[in-house]
Amino acid sequence: MTTSFLRRTPSVLWFLGALALFTLTVTLLSEGYGTGTIPTSFVKTLGMTLCLCLVAMAMDLIWGYTGILSLGHMAFFALGGYMLGMWLMYARTEIIVVQALASSPLPPTPQEIRDGVAVQIFGVVGGSELPWIWALAHSFWAQMALVVLVPGLIALIFGWLAFRSRVTGVYLSILTQAMTLALALWLFQNDTGLRGNNGLSGLQNLPGLDAVPQSVMSMWFFWASAAGLGLGYLLCAWVVSGKFGSVLKAIRDDEARVRFLGYAVEHYKLFVFTVTAVIAGLAGALYYPQAGIINPGELAPIASIYLAVWVAIGGRGRLYGAVIGAAFVSLVSSWFTGGRAPDVNLGFYTIRWVDWWLIVLGLSFVAVTIFAPKGLGGLIDLIERRRTPNRHGADLGPSKGSFREGEAAAE
Amino acid sequence: MTGMNALLEVSGVSVTFDGFRAINNLSFSIAERELRAIIGPNGAGKTTFMDIVTGKTRPDEGKVLWGEKSRSLLGMSEAEIAKAGVGRKFQRPTVFEDQTVQENLLLALRNPRGPLSVLFWRPTKADLARVDELAQEIGLADQLPRKSGELSHGQKQWLEIGMLLAQEPRLLLVDEPAAGMTLGEREHTTTLLKEAARTRAVVVVEHDMDFIRRLDCKVTVLHEGSVLAEGTLDHITKNPQVIEVYLGR
Ligand SMILES: Nc1ncnc2c1ncn2[C@@H]1O[C@H](COP(=O)(O)OP(=O)(O)OP(=O)(O)O)[C@@H](O)[C@H]1O
Ligand SMILES: [Mg+2]
Numbered sequence: 001m002t003t004s005f006l007r008r009t010p011s012v013l014w015f016l017g018a019l020a021l022f023t024l025t026v027t028l029l030s031e032g033y034g035t036g037t038i039p040t041s042f043v044k045t046l047g048m049t050l051c052l053c054l055v056a057m058a059m060d061l062i063w064g065y066t067g068i069l070s071l072g073h074m075a076f077f078a079l080g081g082y083m084l085g086m087w088l089m090y091a092r093t094e095i096i097v098v099q100a101l102a103s104s105p106l107p108p109t110p111q112e113i114r115d116g117v118a119v120q121i122f123g124v125v126g127g128s129e130l131p132w133i134w135a136l137a138h139s140f141w142a143q144m145a146l147v148v149l150v151p152g153l154i155a156l157i158f159g160w161l162a163f164r165s166r167v168t169g170v171y172l173s174i175l176t177q178a179m180t181l182a183l184a185l186w187l188f189q190n191d192t193g194l195r196g197n198n199g200l201s202g203l204q205n206l207p208g209l210d211a212v213p214q215s216v217m218s219m220w221f222f223w224a225s226a227a228g229l230g231l232g233y234l235l236c237a238w239v240v241s242g243k244f245g246s247v248l249k250a251i252r253d254d255e256a257r258v259r260f261l262g263y264a265v266e267h268y269k270l271f272v273f274t275v276t277a278v279i280a281g282l283a284g285a286l287y288y289p290q291a292g293i294i295n296p297g298e299l300a301p302i303a304s305i306y307l308a309v310w311v312a313i314g315g316r317g318r319l320y321g322a323v324i325g326a327a328f329v330s331l332v333s334s335w336f337t338g339g340r341a342p343d344v345n346l347g348f349y350t351i352r353w354v355d356w357w358l359i360v361l362g363l364s365f366v367a368v369t370i371f372a373p374k375g376l377g378g379l380i381d382l383i384e385r386r387r388t389p390n391r392h393g394a395d396l397g398p399s400k401g402s403f404r405e406g407e408a409a410a411e
Numbered sequence: 412m413t414g415m416n417a418l419l420e421v422s423g424v425s426v427t428f429d430g431f432r433a434i435n436n437l438s439f440s441i442a443e444r445e446l447r448a449i450i451g452p453n454g455a456g457k458t459t460f461m462d463i464v465t466g467k468t469r470p471d472e473g474k475v476l477w478g479e480k481s482r483s484l485l486g487m488s489e490a491e492i493a494k495a496g497v498g499r500k501f502q503r504p505t506v507f508e509d510q511t512v513q514e515n516l517l518l519a520l521r522n523p524r525g526p527l528s529v530l531f532w533r534p535t536k537a538d539l540a541r542v543d544e545l546a547q548e549i550g551l552a553d554q555l556p557r558k559s560g561e562l563s564h565g566q567k568q569w570l571e572i573g574m575l576l577a578q579e580p581r582l583l584l585v586d587e588p589a590a591g592m593t594l595g596e597r598e599h600t601t602t603l604l605k606e607a608a609r610t611r612a613v614v615v616v617e618h619d620m621d622f623i624r625r626l627d628c629k630v631t632v633l634h635e636g637s638v639l640a641e642g643t644l645d646h647i648t649k650n651p652q653v654i655e656v657y658l659g660r
């Protein structure tokens with residue numbers, strides 16, 4: 001069974017090989033474990049990029065394979081970050097509080113420690129009590145479980161309501177945007193218990209490991225992110241390789257027909273929506289310790305739209321396409337917006353990339369959509385000499401998320 | 412036809428679209444392993460009748476009963492009705508064009524339909540053999556690895572019929588299977604349908620009278636959403652009302 005899986009999806013070995021090579025190269029050039037050619041801050045950027053690739057793959061599963069244009073998956077990503085961030089912040093603050101109380105004559109009670117932690121964390125928003133959502137924050141395993149459960153349950157409930165009423169196409173996309181916006185607005189409030197617009201910070205430090213320099217720690221997270229992406233690719237490739245993938249593509253192109261074959265389309269949509277939300281949550285939990293900070297701005301509706309843009313530019317309906325798109329666009333984007341791209345002086349006007357990058361990105365998105373629907377992943381088809389079918393402009397099915405002529409490849 | 416051995420029994424069904432009665436007090440029944448042709452002018456409600464039986468359209472009134480237990484199909488979802496044994500071929504060929512002929516047939520093959528069982532399902536030798544056999548039957552044996560979007564119009568129609576056979580339904584509803592086919596293709600299609608009707612009930616909607624004649628079965632004429640006449644083709648073609656609304660055009 002395993003051998004036939006690899007034979008059917010040769011891209012898996014290529015992908016894992018390339019990822020391993022990349023990880024090794026970065027390790028050998030890192031400050032923590034190698035020559036120091038790559039600065040620690042860039043190692044973090046690369047590690048974060050791997051996490052974005054992981055969430056882009058989840059997006060490809062839900063949009064590229066199942067045809068559901070969810071514009072809310074970055075909310076699940078951020079929620080995963082918040083859940084792990086709570087533990088990171090609590091555990092580190094707890095150590096500081098215990099040290100501070102160590103000088104007092106009597107050993108501190110657990111209640112005193114909790115109160116101390118609460119004051120430290122919630123002083124900024126004028127609180128001194130630990131909100132109920134922090135009840136499990138002292139436990140790493142409990143918060144790890146929440147990384148999976150919170151995005152998973154929200155996706156399950158939202159998806160159940162939406163798919164049951166057969167909301168599709170643009171309406172579903174708008175609903176997911178509304179969900180993202182509602183979550184962001186809720187988190188912006190101080191009394192939500194997640195420090196309002198301050199968000200959670202200091203996440204780059206693992207509790208009790210103050211002695212470990214960031215150059216080393218950043219590599220640990222980089223490896224974890226690479227492992228996460230590799231495992232995620234294996235899982236997604238396995239899911240889409242067999243009949244399950246066949247059903248998903250069928251739903252994407254003609255969901256009514258799938259129903260008449262006896263498949264409960266809604267159950268499949270709900271399953272994929274929930275699983276991809278969980279993958280997004282896990283990716284977020286790996287991302288935010290490298291970013292160091294998370295705030296409600298991360299749930300801005302635009303973030304989820306970017307995610308769709310990455311997948312479109314990479315080429316939807318092929319997992320490596322999503323990875324290439326996310327890596328390429330997010331790295332180029334951080335180059336342009338980070339002030340590293342040189343300004344272009346036209347004499348009468350100076351193009352500052354910080355201002356112009358979004359316009360370039362928007363135009364590239366339009367160009368790819370119109371002229372190269374297969375995206376960057378389509379370059380692989382050029383190498384493999386796979387043809388695009390000539391369907392005289394007809395889509396591959398009547399469903400709203402169906403493949404367009406240019407996205408398909410003939411065998 | 413008595414209610415005793417009916418596989419599908421539709422009685423007193425009406426549907427209104429924005430005030431327009433597409434189906435008007437329709438009653439109709441199909442026996443086990445019966446081959447039946449339905450004819451009627453455009454807009455007579457033939458496709459809508461299939462929509463009702465397969466759960467796509469909910470009627471305003473009436474009953475649709477299924478099987479020996481006379482189960483009502485009206486409360487069931489499309490997927491549940493399909494699993495209960497009703498297969499359907501659409502007016503325009505609908506196959507999954509981005510997938511190969513083999514993948515299309517495997518999708519239709521009668522196997523568990525739930526997400527979890529499908530996730531872990533891998534085709535057995537028997538499944539693959541059945542797919543080969545079906546492909547042989549529909550004349551696509553040498554096309555298995557091809558993307559079905561690349562097939563000709565007639566081949567797509569056959570693939571869809573093959574998918575229906577793979578589902579092993581007890582009742583097959585076939586909407587205009589010969590539309591757009593060449594004469595040779597039509598003859599092959601007739602053979603396929605007659606063969607299928609030996610083991611299950613088949614209802615064929617078609618405009619082509621020669622095609623109907625070759626099917627050699629009982630014919631029902633629909634007009635303005637209800638049954639106008641029923642009987643052998645010879646009997647029907649002599650009916651003055653039928654001649655007026657349909658044949659005489
Ligand atoms: N969803 C709908 N909304 C509004 N009107 C509809 C709908 N579906 C069918 N109708 C109308 O109901 C009538 C019956 O349509 P139906 O498609 O069943 O006809 P038909 O007998 O299959 O015709 P044809 O031979 O052209 O396929 C038509 O007048 C059609 O316009
Ligand atoms: Mg019709």
